[in-house]
Amino acid sequence: MRRLLFLAPLAVFGLVLIAFSAGLGRDPSVLPSMLLDKPLPPFSLPALDSGGAPLDSTKLRNGPPRLVNVFGSWCVACRYEHPELLALKARGVIIDGLDWRDDPAAARRFLASAGNPYAEVGVDTTGHTAIDLGVAGAPETFVVDRTGRVRYKVVGAITPDLWGRTLAPLMRRLERE
Amino acid sequence: MSRRFAYARWVLGAVLALACVPAGAVLPSEQLADARLEARAHQIGESLRCLVCQNETIEDSDAALAGDLRRLVRQRLLAGDSDAQVKAFLVSRYGHWVLLKPPVEPDTWLLWFGPAAVVALGGVGLALMRRGRRVAGSGDAPLTSEEERRLADLLETDRRA
Amino acid sequence: MIGEIGQIALILALCLALTQTVALGYGAHRGDAGLMAMGRMAAALQFGFIALAFGSLVLGYVQNDTSIALVAEHSNFDQPLIYRIGAAWGSHEGSMLLWVLILSAYGAAVALFGEALRESLRARVLAVQGGMGAAFLGFSLLTSNPFLRLTPAPFDGAELNPILQDPGLVFHPPVLYLGYVGLSIAFAFGVAALIEGKVDADWARWVRPWVLGAWVFLTLGITMGSVWSYYTLGWGGWWFWDPVENASLMPWLLATALLHSCLVLEKRGALGSWTILLTILAFSMSLVGTFLVRSGVLTSVHAFAVDPRRGGYLLGMIGTLTGAALALYAWRAPDLKTGALFSGLSKEYAVTLNNLFLVAATATVFLGTFYPVFMDALHGDKLSVGPPYFNATFAPIFMLLFGLVSAGPLLNWKRDSWSSLWRRLRGPIAAAGLALVAAALAFGLRHALASLGVALGVWLLAGAVMVLARRWRGAPRGGLWPRIRTTPLAIFGLVLAHAGLGVTTLGITAMEGWQSQMVRAMHVGDEAKLAGRTYRLEGVRQVIGPNYEAVEARFQVRSRWGERTLVAQHRLYPASDTPSTVAGIGIGVTGNDYVAVGEAAGPGALVVRAWRHPLVNLIWGGAFLMALGGVISLADRRLRVAAVMRPRAVPALRSAAA
Numbered sequence: 001m002r003r004l005l006f007l008a009p010l011a012v013f014g015l016v017l018i019a020f021s022a023g024l025g026r027d028p029s030v031l032p033s034m035l036l037d038k039p040l041p042p043f044s045l046p047a048l049d050s051g052g053a054p055l056d057s058t059k060l061r062n063g064p065p066r067l068v069n070v071f072g073s074w075c076v077a078c079r080y081e082h083p084e085l086l087a088l089k090a091r092g093v094i095i096d097g098l099d100w101r102d103d104p105a106a107a108r109r110f111l112a113s114a115g116n117p118y119a120e121v122g123v124d125t126t127g128h129t130a131i132d133l134g135v136a137g138a139p140e141t142f143v144v145d146r147t148g149r150v151r152y153k154v155v156g157a158i159t160p161d162l163w164g165r166t167l168a169p170l171m172r173r174l175e176r177e
Numbered sequence: 178m179s180r181r182f183a184y185a186r187w188v189l190g191a192v193l194a195l196a197c198v199p200a201g202a203v204l205p206s207e208q209l210a211d212a213r214l215e216a217r218a219h220q221i222g223e224s225l226r227c228l229v230c231q232n233e234t235i236e237d238s239d240a241a242l243a244g245d246l247r248r249l250v251r252q253r254l255l256a257g258d259s260d261a262q263v264k265a266f267l268v269s270r271y272g273h274w275v276l277l278k279p280p281v282e283p284d285t286w287l288l289w290f291g292p293a294a295v296v297a298l299g300g301v302g303l304a305l306m307r308r309g310r311r312v313a314g315s316g317d318a319p320l321t322s323e324e325e326r327r328l329a330d331l332l333e334t335d336r337r338a
Numbered sequence: 339m340i341g342e343i344g345q346i347a348l349i350l351a352l353c354l355a356l357t358q359t360v361a362l363g364y365g366a367h368r369g370d371a372g373l374m375a376m377g378r379m380a381a382a383l384q385f386g387f388i389a390l391a392f393g394s395l396v397l398g399y400v401q402n403d404t405s406i407a408l409v410a411e412h413s414n415f416d417q418p419l420i421y422r423i424g425a426a427w428g429s430h431e432g433s434m435l436l437w438v439l440i441l442s443a444y445g446a447a448v449a450l451f452g453e454a455l456r457e458s459l460r461a462r463v464l465a466v467q468g469g470m471g472a473a474f475l476g477f478s479l480l481t482s483n484p485f486l487r488l489t490p491a492p493f494d495g496a497e498l499n500p501i502l503q504d505p506g507l508v509f510h511p512p513v514l515y516l517g518y519v520g521l522s523i524a525f526a527f528g529v530a531a532l533i534e535g536k537v538d539a540d541w542a543r544w545v546r547p548w549v550l551g552a553w554v555f556l557t558l559g560i561t562m563g564s565v566w567s568y569y570t571l572g573w574g575g576w577w578f579w580d581p582v583e584n585a586s587l588m589p590w591l592l593a594t595a596l597l598h599s600c601l602v603l604e605k606r607g608a609l610g611s612w613t614i615l616l617t618i619l620a621f622s623m624s625l626v627g628t629f630l631v632r633s634g635v636l637t638s639v640h641a642f643a644v645d646p647r648r649g650g651y652l653l654g655m656i657g658t659l660t661g662a663a664l665a666l667y668a669w670r671a672p673d674l675k676t677g678a679l680f681s682g683l684s685k686e687y688a689v690t691l692n693n694l695f696l697v698a699a700t701a702t703v704f705l706g707t708f709y710p711v712f713m714d715a716l717h718g719d720k721l722s723v724g725p726p727y728f729n730a731t732f733a734p735i736f737m738l739l740f741g742l743v744s745a746g747p748l749l750n751w752k753r754d755s756w757s758s759l760w761r762r763l764r765g766p767i768a769a770a771g772l773a774l775v776a777a778a779l780a781f782g783l784r785h786a787l788a789s790l791g792v793a794l795g796v797w798l799l800a801g802a803v804m805v806l807a808r809r810w811r812g813a814p815r816g817g818l819w820p821r822i823r824t825t826p827l828a829i830f831g832l833v834l835a836h837a838g839l840g841v842t843t844l845g846i847t848a849m850e851g852w853q854s855q856m857v858r859a860m861h862v863g864d865e866a867k868l869a870g871r872t873y874r875l876e877g878v879r880q881v882i883g884p885n886y887e888a889v890e891a892r893f894q895v896r897s898r899w900g901e902r903t904l905v906a907q908h909r910l911y912p913a914s915d916t917p918s919t920v921a922g923i924g925i926g927v928t929g930n931d932y933v934a935v936g937e938a939a940g941p942g943a944l945v946v947r948a949w950r951h952p953l954v955n956l957i958w959g960g961a962f963l964m965a966l967g968g969v970i971s972l973a974d975r976r977l978r979v980a981a982v983m984r985p986r987a988v989p990a991l992r993s994a995a996a
Contacts, residue, residue: 006671009615010664013622017657019708020629022715024649032720034272101241127245134270136228136242208857226722234724237573239936277724279709288709288723292702292731296738299694307682330607331679 033153034134040148043129045122055122061148065174066094068142072102073110075138081157085117097121100130100138145174209251218251221260226277341406344394345485347387352475354384358468366461374461378449381464385446392439395484396426405491408484414494416885424508431484438474440519462530473655481648506566514559518624520552528617529663532670537610542603553593554968560586561961572919572934574949579728584707585627588700592620595696598689611671622660681753688746695739702731740794743836744801766804770797791847798840802833831971838963845956854950859943869950871897886911891935906935929953
């Protein structure tokens with residue numbers, strides 16, 4: 001009994017060590033989405049181009065699966081991600097853009113010069129819709145299915161690696177649903 | 178992890194770092210005219226963690242998102258929400274992660290009651306140890322060899338002291 | 339060329355560390371004096387080579403040798419020389435090199451100056467120390483090599499993180515590391531005692547100066563870090579319960595516990611196996627802290643490079659070192675001789691309770707710091723544990739502990755009576771009670787917690803004074819001076835340390851209870867009032883520094899006691915496009931005026947934030963008093979005499995008794 005007492009520190013340490021090794025590969029700054037497997041909250045954002053139709057959540061409820069990409073012309077990582085989005089558009093992926101906390105004129109200039117990968121772009125100047133979506137930074141990308149439910153969220157830039165390994169198979173599955 | 182992805186993370190990190198200008202952050206224009214409401218808003222803000230500069234409260238952070246959140250908190254208070262409702266809304270959007278004070282629930286019992294448990298266990302352990310010794314020392318039973326040795330030690334240290 | 343010299347020196351040091359461990363471990367087992375002498379030589383040489391490597395790195399920075407990748411990442415020609423030198427340990431790789439430098443310096447000190455130690459004990463201590471050295475050198479060489487080359491070498495380098503370009507950087511990390519690594523010696527002593535199967539008063543006499551020294555450095559290091567964040571982070575926070583801060587607090591708490599239990603072991607031969615467990619845990623906390631900072635398992639406001647591979651190595655190292663030590667403990671500690679008995683009212687018992695509370699406080703900080711990691715690992719839940727948690731859990735434990743602090747030194751060894759304790763304590767109790775009532779009346783019930791803080795601070799101060807009063811009371815006329823002179827330095831050390839705790843408590847209480855703040859958009863010529871002071875924005879100008887540009891605002895601050903000028907800057911470092919804030923701080927006995935400027939708020943207007951921080955300097959003043967108390971204790975002749983003479987004196991005593 002007394003000997004067991006002296007084993008206790010080692011036992012506790014063992015548990016701590018296991019927990020540490022489990023925590024090692026994780027990135028503490030990336031938050032899972034609260035919206036996972038839930039429908040997008042209702043929103044309606046004015047279009048970036050004057051005269052365009054607003055980006056509306058009801059439209060996303062019945063349509064093909066798509067990506068909703070949160071970006072801003074001020075965001076360095078978005079510019080890094082941009083060529084990959086253009087490549088995806090070329091492959092027929094539907095991407096809607098949410099222009100976050102941005103000067104619309106600057107955003108239009110950015111898309112005019114760098115190319116526009118988006119089917120529709122809504123402008124969120126107040127940042128309220130972004131908060132409603134649980135956005136913490138740009139870029140973030142939601143994978144939305146036919147019924148408008150969020151099936152996956154990417155925090156940070158989409159890379160070819162990430163697309164090939166995770167997003168492409170998911171999109172194929174959603175197409176079939 | 179590919180090199181390009183590593184680079185992307187680096188870029189993202191740099192962007193996040195840039196967004197974090199150090200300095201307490203509430204702007205004059207954001208403050209509410211009603212001092213009591215503003216005090217409530219400040220208190221709520223102090224309990225919410227900024228999502229960009231992750232170890233600051235939204236009241237202390239200069240990040241743009243923190244500013245949006247501060248304004249949102251104030252709007253909701255003006256609209257008549259209670260403190261709990263404001264926090265619940267943000268939890269529904271960002272998860273328990275935004276609360277600097279984690280809720281007390283089965284998952285966090287160890288966290289909340291662990292410290293008290295350590296003190297209590299230690300206290301009980303000490304008391305048991307002392308009782309064990311007192312019983313052994315006061316009874317009529319002859320001393321065991323270990324006790325004899327302990328007694329000898331005691332006398333020895335007494336002599337030396 | 340410099341890089342290669344450093345690289346080779348580091349590899350040789352690793353070989354020497356391995357030699358040290360094997361030669362001393364085996365030599366002590368066989369009682370082979372030759373092998374042990376060789377091991378000691380290896381320890382001394384290891385230090386020499388690491389010093390050479392460290393010198394090479396510093397020289398590389400001084401010369402701005404950008405062919406060394408690390409130099410190119412953190413230094414450029416515009417960076418002032420002092421920060422180029424500081425950059426040598428401002429980076430991850432450099433800081434690990436500093437860590438092994440200190441580790442080997444301690445080892446060399448034991449090898450060269452530890453003649454008075456029992457031969458086998460010294461050999462085993464050094465063997466353990468060599469093993470740790472090898473582990474850290476391996477870490478440095480395999481995952482964080484400071485001497486990697488960069489080809490082609492860029493013309494000029496990047497920049498050290500501007501927040502780190504501060505005198506704080508030059509002193510804070512080395513001092514903190516002196517503390518962290520100092521605990522490695524205690525760890526080595528603990529493991530050596532387990533191998534020898536013997537822990538006694540002599541052992542405690544050896545360990546205590548090391549623990550005390552490490553504790554002094556930790557206290558100073560943490561205090562400097564707190565001062566540094568107070569004036570650099572731009573809103574006057576002095577403690578954030580940030581993971582990186584907690585990483586330094588946990589070893590400090592355990593070192594404090596160890597300090598007290600060593601005293602009991604030394605004076606009374608009790609708490610032996612418990613003390614050994616503390617030596618293992620205290621250093622393990624240093625390691626865990628390094629892991630936490632370097633692995634990226636937690637986010638922190640403190641900027642550090644993060645690499646999961648490093649985390650893996652460090653975790654393996656912690657598992658091996660701590661795991662082996664704790665396994666050895668489980669195996670050998672039950673057979674260690676149990677100590678002397680003591681009553682439930684005695685100095686020993688007070689120290690036992692002190693240890694209980696300090697360990698509970700450490701467990702609290704540990705839980706709070708790592709719970710998010712555990713929850714994430716368990717089922718992917720993200721959770722935050724912030725200041726509200728620590729205020730609710732850590733503070734009550736510390737209040738219990740503070741209740742004990744004034745009583746402990748006034749208790750007798752072995753057994754005491756409640757009535758005599760009451761006679762000694764009624765002064766401090768009365769003082770604390772008066773303070774409580776006075777504070778409650780003055781500030782009202784709304785500040786109940788603050789009143790309690792004031793009472794605790796007074797209680798600690800009065801208790802410290804009482805220790806001296808008890809010694810000196812009843813001195814014959816004119817006999818006070820001899821009494822003072824014959825009071826051991828260690829007593830003065832104790833009094834200062836406990837009084838310092840009281841001073842810090844008062845500072846924290848004032849800062850938490852009565853600080854005031856204002857935020858305004860101000861134009862030149864505008865005035866704003868805060869806590870009886872009037873701030874007037876006198877002027878704003880553009881400043882070009884050696885490697886930054888800044889907006890500088892001058893304020894005239896008037897109060898009843900006079901006027902002073904405060905200057906605050908908002909800086910931008912173009913090389914890395916990083917902003918930084920330099921606050922204008924008016925330091926005063928009753929508190930500080932603190933003003934920071936931010937971004938422009940419309941044309942010609944600046945966002946100005948000002949604070950009144952009452953008695954905030956007491957927080958650090960008290961901490962420095964604690965450290966000073968530690969230094970004075972270290973200077974106590976008895977401690978030094980014991981350390982050098984005792985092993986020779988004891989056999990003589992024994993033969994005299996026989």
